[in-house]
Amino acid sequence: MDKVMLRCFVSRCLLTNPVAGQTRKMSRGSLAGSQSSLAGKVAIVTASTDGIGLAAAQALGQRGAHxxxxxxxxxxxxxxVALLQSEKIQVTGTTCNVGKSEDRERLVNMTVEHCGGIDILVSNAAVNPFFGNIMDSTAAVWDKILDVNVKAAFLMTQLVVPHMEKRGGGSVVFVSSVAGYQPMQALGPxxxxxxxxxxxxxxLAPELAQSHIRVNCVAPGVIKTRFSQALWQDEDIVDEFKKQLSIKRxxxxxxIGGVIAFLCSKDASYITGETITVTGGMSCRL
Ligand SMILES: NC(=O)c1ccc[n+]([C@@H]2O[C@H](COP(=O)([O-])OP(=O)(O)OC[C@H]3O[C@@H](n4cnc5c(N)ncnc54)[C@H](O)[C@@H]3O)[C@@H](O)[C@H]2O)c1
Known part of the structure; x- marks a missing residue:
């Protein structure tokens, strides 16, 4: 490649990918403990009183985040809140239905007032009000699923970004699913x-990289929570799943919580726009 072509190639990459154009200097701490520490950080985790959300809150809290x-x-x-306090985690709690704008705003305002800012958002809340053939799903089903699972994730991000910018950067993690790669039967919408x-x-990742905000995603496989109990409580279904897994459980x-905390830590400082699949080895391709 001659020099002119090389320059064209590089400037095209920088124009189309602000992440590549980012010139922020990273400090080089030790590779152990300190890089994964989240001391001094404030993290909002939606739907975090049970399941993966609670595990994410624990993992972030164990690394020092409020x-x-x-x-x-x-x-x-x-x-x-009582559980996390008993584990010596710094925690604040409030109710929030992520599908309601007034609740989203209250959650963000309360966090800023109580904790002084926001560094991390884990958007974890999801609903599934429909099982069946996708052709039988109604407009109301689509509205509910897209409002909570997708629109609220974006609208929460939009609300926290100005606060992350005030802190010089931040990290957003969305919770997707293996079903996002391969639609599950009866779970189309x-x-x-x-x-x-x-x-x-x-x-979001290229746009927010300019504000030093990383945006990543985790896509869990079948995880033992209330949400998925119809799957893991049925031995036949579990046996069928195990055929697709390398780790047979x-x-x-x-x-999942640990991977979310990793994505929010300095260990992941050069990762943005990525989805980490955490599936026990299920094949995930779009
Ligand atoms: N468990 C699994 O096998 C699995 C697999 C892939 C992805 N996921 C995803 O993981 C995330 C957490 O699910 P989980 O398995 O921990 O189950 P869970 O039932 O503990 O978590 C889902 C939570 O979302 C909450 N929620 C629903 N609508 C809400 C709303 N409008 N506002 C606030 N909260 C609301 C529910 O009350 C529930 O607590 C979800 O996004 C789910 O899609 C789970």
Whole structure:
């Protein structure tokens, strides 16, 4: 490649990919402990009183972040706050239905008032009100699924970005699913919403890199939570799943929480626009 062509190639990359054009200097700390520390960081995790959201809050808190947990019911919030406090994690809790704009705004404003800012958003809340043939799904089903699983993830990001910019950067993690790669039978609209999050991750990452905000995604396989109990409680279904797995068991929420915390840490400082599949070795291709 001659010099003119090389210059064209490089400037095209920089124009189309602001991440590549980023010239921010990174400090070079030791590779151990300190890089994964989240001391001094403030993290919002949506739907974090149970399952993967709670495990993410624990993983972030264990690394020193102040976590703000939320879900729709006050009693669940109280339980999660008590649990995390008993684990010596710095925590604040509030109710939040991510499908409601006033709730999203209250969550963000409360976090800034109580904790002084926002560094991390884990968008974890999801619904699936429909099982069946995708051709039988209604407009109301699509509205609900897309509102909570996709639109709220974006709208939460839009709300936290100005606060992350004030702190000089931040990290956003969306929780997608293996179903986002290969639609699950009877879960068509839900699967499509999870594919949308893969696209949202890639659409936001270059734009937000200019503000030193990284945007990534995790796509869990079958994880043992309430959400998926219809799958893992049925031995026949589990046996069928195991055929597709290298690690022949269902995953645990902690195995997703740790990956989310990694993505929010300095260990992942050069990762943005990516989705990490955490599936026990299920093949994931779009
Ligand atoms: N468990 C799995 O096998 C699995 C696999 C792939 C992806 N996921 C994803 O992981 C995430 C967490 O699911 P989980 O398995 O921990 O189950 P979960 O049931 O513990 O978590 C889902 C949570 O979202 C909450 N939620 C639903 N609508 C909400 C709303 N409008 N506002 C606030 N919260 C709301 C629910 O109350 C629930 O607590 C979801 O995004 C799910 O799609 C789970």
């Amino acid at each position: 976590v703000v947990v939320s879900s729709r019911r006050q009693s669940n919030v109280d339980k999660a 839900y699967s499509v919403s999870k594919t949308a999050l893969l696209g949202l991750t890639r659409a 269902v995953g645990e929420p902690e195995e």
